[in-house]
Amino acid sequence: RGPVYVSLPRETLCQPCPTDGLSDPPRLAPARAFPDPDAVAEAARILMEAERPLIIAQRGAGSAEGFAALARIAEAFAIPVCQYWAIQLAIATDHEMAAGADPASFLAEADAILVIDSLAPWSPEIHELKPGCRVIQLGEDPLYARFPVRHFRSDVTLACDTATGILALAEVMDPYARAPAERCESRHKAVAPQIARLRDDTLSRAAAGNGKPPTKEFVSLCLSNAIAGRSARVLSELGCPLGPLTLTEPGSWFQEPHSGGLGWCFPAALGMALADPERLTVATMGDGSYIFANPAACHQIAEALELPVLVVVVNNAEWGAVRHSVLGIYPEGYAAKTNTMPLTSLSPTPDFTRIAEASRAWTALVTDGAELEETLKRAVRIVESERRQALVEVRVRP
Template sequence: MYTTSTAFLEALQEAGVSYIFANFGSDHPAIIESLTDASLKNKDLPKVIISPHEFVAMSAAHGYAQVTGEPQAVIVHVECGTQNLGGAIHNAFKAKIPMLVFAGASPYTQEGELLGSRNEFIHWYQDVNDQRGIMRGYSKYDNEIRTGKNVKQLVHRSFQIAKSEPQGPVYLMGPREVMEEETERVEIDTSLWEPIIGSALPEEEVHSLVSDLLGAKNPIVVTSYLGKKEAAVKELIKLCEKLAIPVLESVPQMMNFPANNPMHCGFQWNEDKQHPILEEADLVLAIDSDVPFIPTKNKPPKDATIYYVDADPLKEDMPLWYIPSKRFFRADSEIVLNQINKLVDQSSIDNSAVSTRRYKISLYHEKMKKVIREAEKPQENIITPEYLTACVREFVDENTIVLNEAITNYGVVTNHIRASETGSYFSSGAGSLGWNGGAALGMKLAHPDKTVISLTGDGSYLFSVPSVVHTMAEQYDAPFLTVIYNNRGWNAPKHSTLGVHPEGIAKNANQFWVNFSPNSELAKVAEATGNAHAVTVEDPNNVKDALRTAMEHVKNGRSAVLDVRIPKV
């Protein structure tokens, strides 16, 4: 039969979905029937990737969309599977990652009135009042499939919303009887379901912005996720090189501006210090950045002129958020930078001022590089995060993707990996730990020809459900390297406590309730469940050899995990 499930799966194929990351349950018999029927008939549908944990499934879809820009599908089991997505829902929504999540729903008949009626005890327990409400605060759109007659339209509308800026996850659910329903095939012209086209600035506003930019003595650009578009990065490079404008990356979700460019003036995370270039800025162009600076730690002068450009400039999903900007623009960064560059090319430029600023920023850039190099020097008997990252960097080439979920060593990784190619570096872009494992898997599936290296803290590694991650990596031939920055504890709560109580009781007692078992063999989890090459590294003299051997395993099709012991929390 041609059912609602058949039409649903066809719609995913029409929408360009390559993978369905699935955790099937009692609500999916019709989908399983349709998938099997399609397989037997060699009918093209997205490939199913079985995920034994929903968090990993959504993290994999997250990673795939990050490196390709194309949303994938996640199928989970009723409200239980929806809730088991957990922090991955937060990550996808806050990081603006497009994807479609589908969950079945308990049957709404119980006496055999319709095909799919209740026949298992669990159907009563899994019948809840507001299943869609679980996702409502973390998705751009949610709806229930009530008939097969318009299921394709609902799917394509969902993707249209997911892919329109600001992008994000969408959620559909469908009761078992509806998904079993026989229906007629509907033809869809996908060209009529394209996402909303990005916006430009009004002409008079471009003139105002460029006038202020050209008149500024110490302008600066701050960004976090402009690198989603390679063309936007090229436009930013053109602008900053022409006018000698420094770029500061605030908690970068990806490579936004080449770290080797003389106009790159560093990264910021939670460091408790003022950035000197931002401190003296008289104009800040904050573009594609949710948190361009933290006012209690690091901010521009009070009288600095700020322009804010973003697909979501009001952050209506963040109850407390404000930046004192001259203008807020809901616009596409690539289009805006192109507008600015065109007008700058037609404008009179104070070349003397630009030359002076270029020398100053280039000098700062070189001093910054020197400090970074000094920090990378090996130390006797301990493996510093700086040295470890520098060692990893030696194995990174133009065909490598690096993931960073090192958390309290997040800043160390960004500073010392020094990513300079679009699409070569990613972080989760949000706050729920564990993204690294599933995301690495998704990125490897997206780019099987590339080497994927995941750099993670020990806490983030445990959050990622590594047993499931490496089971899937072996099953689907998606090997990657994981390097654990293992300080045998959870350093983030300690940092947070000291940030509020620098001389408090916890510090004086040296008790922060953050330590893990020092005897845990974290890499062995991946070895046991995914046949990964697993090694614990404690001697700084062994780091490079361990990395070299691990990379050889990955190149030969086997995942590798290095549990590297850095100084304890």
């Protein structure tokens, strides 16, 4: 399951298409992989007997049922869930066991880790496992066999549909949740306040990013307030970070794939809005990502198909990913010391609202954080009431 690209010759597409049988059931039923029951029982035992268990998820929980089951396991057994480099949402960001995006403090103490469909559950260069820590890998291809450079430990391997594996674990663990062990109660008293502090710190840092111009984190916080109470999906390609967002539903967060995806966000949002136009779709991206998306074509399609999408361009006038990579690899280098990053500038920045206006989109340019939240709320109202596209460009700090 995933993206499929179908290309047919123009001549074939122009031919009449017979409609007989289109309403019949599909002729090929999809295959579903189920985990080995003994391996599930062993994984459940490891998690329940651990003093400091941890769950790391990157690609969601597989389904709404898997999303609910994972939240139930985390709550009942006081297991933090870290969404490191998350592509999809596995647990609500305001869940009491949602441990944010940085696994460092939890990995250092973990004696058992459940890794759910994660290409890189941690960074070996900066994260180190506690000696004796047991690792469970769960997913459709839990060991990522086609990636020869991936060598993450796996003491128990559950190769299965992601949601099926989570539900199987929940089936084994649920009966014990009715009478939690003493270690779960004491762990909850220690972990819940720690996670609450992390969440508070994230929101405080985001709020402190208000200004002229604001920070990316502040944009994310304002967007969260603007879509509060709505069923929305947020896409981010170097746009709004997940941390300050309050998202509670499965399928409410999508980030560009780890394999790369410059220009992915806007077209993906159009496809999602086409498939489910009643759900608010918000595409957030950096200025470079917006340029890569061929925005003139995307806005033309949004107008032609009447797709009500909200586009938020977080404009720092540079290739921010390149800057961060340089600083990460050469923190003491010349570029870091002089704060001059070669080949990263996108100045002078275009006025991206003009591109959207060419396709009759509602637009706004924001340079002052004090105006941002109300502007985003207005954009959401226009998208929902007028059923048309809108673009908000926000000039942010580099």
